[in-house]
Amino acid sequence: MLFLVPAQAATEKKVVLSTLEWPPYTGVKLPDNGRISKLVKDAFNAMGYKVEFKFTPWKRAIRNVRKSKDILGYFPEYYSAARAHEFIFSDTIGYSPIGVLMRVERPVIWDSVADLSKYRIGLVSGYINTDDFDKLVAEGxxxxxxxxxxxxxxxKVIRNRVRGAVVDVNVYNYISLADSNVTKLQAKLTFLNKLLGINKLHVCFKNNExxxxxxxxLNEGLKKIGHADLNSDRCK
Structure with a gap:
């Protein structure tokens, strides 16, 4: 007996990407898994691909791409020359404004990035931040x-365990509204209307065929759904 496979199933193409809980950009419980996840999915869908996301802690998200033959990329990532030697960076899928969060009554006073060396600063392990800042971190x-x-x-900022923390402003704004413990302290926290920088976001793929x-x-899909404007130079 001959079984016919539906044409759609026979031609379906699938890509598995690794990501993390990083609302509002990505998240299991967010609508469409977050604004950046939706963009990536829409772009691939426009090219006939089905996308599956694997949500893990950030370091594991990157490690999964290195070790798994099925997971071919991860996102959202900031560009770095070091990672560009290992992965292929997509066109821009968004922007991430990064600042130093602090308590109003204990401000972190800085004009240059080097000024931050006077304070104990919180970072997320495994995150890239900005070139200037990360260079000073690497130099100890x-x-x-x-x-x-x-x-x-x-x-840690709220509890005065660090003087400041490097945080994406959009991520902080989301957490400050979603978590009542942070919401009630909003008036006591500030970025001083200053940014360390604005990083472009990318999908990183395995550096193979x-x-x-x-x-x-993906890059063609981004253009197809009208997001080629994201690759402008407005954040340089």
Whole structure:
């Protein structure tokens, strides 16, 4: 007996990507898994691909791409020259404004990034921040306290365990509305209307033939759904 496979099932293409809980950009419980997840999914869907997301802690999200033959990329990632040697970076899928969160009554006073060396600063382990800041961290010129998540870093600021924390402003705004413990302290927390920088967000693919192919597919899909404007130079 001959069984016919539906044409759609026979031609379905699938890509598995690794990501993390990083609302409002990505998250299991967010509508469409978050604004950046939706963009990535829409772009691949426009090219005939079905997308599956694997949500894990950030370091594992990257490790999964290195070790798994099925997970071919991860997101959202900031560009870094070091990671560009290992992964293929997609066109821009969004922007991430990064600042130093602090308590109003204990401000972190800084004009240059080097000024931050005077304070104990919270970072998320495994995150890239900005080139200038990360260079000073790598040189051992910063007093750093590492945490597993942005939420942990925000709590450290609230409890005066660190003087400031490097946090994406949109992530902080989301947490400050979603968590009542942070909401009630909003008036006591500030970025002083200053940013360390604005980073472009990307999908990183394995640096092999399949990764190169998926990168081309995603970039074309972004253009197809009208998001080519995201790759402008407005944040340089």
């Amino acid at each position: 010129k910063m007093n750093i306290d590492y945490a597993p998540s942005d939420y942990s870093n925000i709590k 399949e990764g190169q192919k998926l990168n081309r597919v």
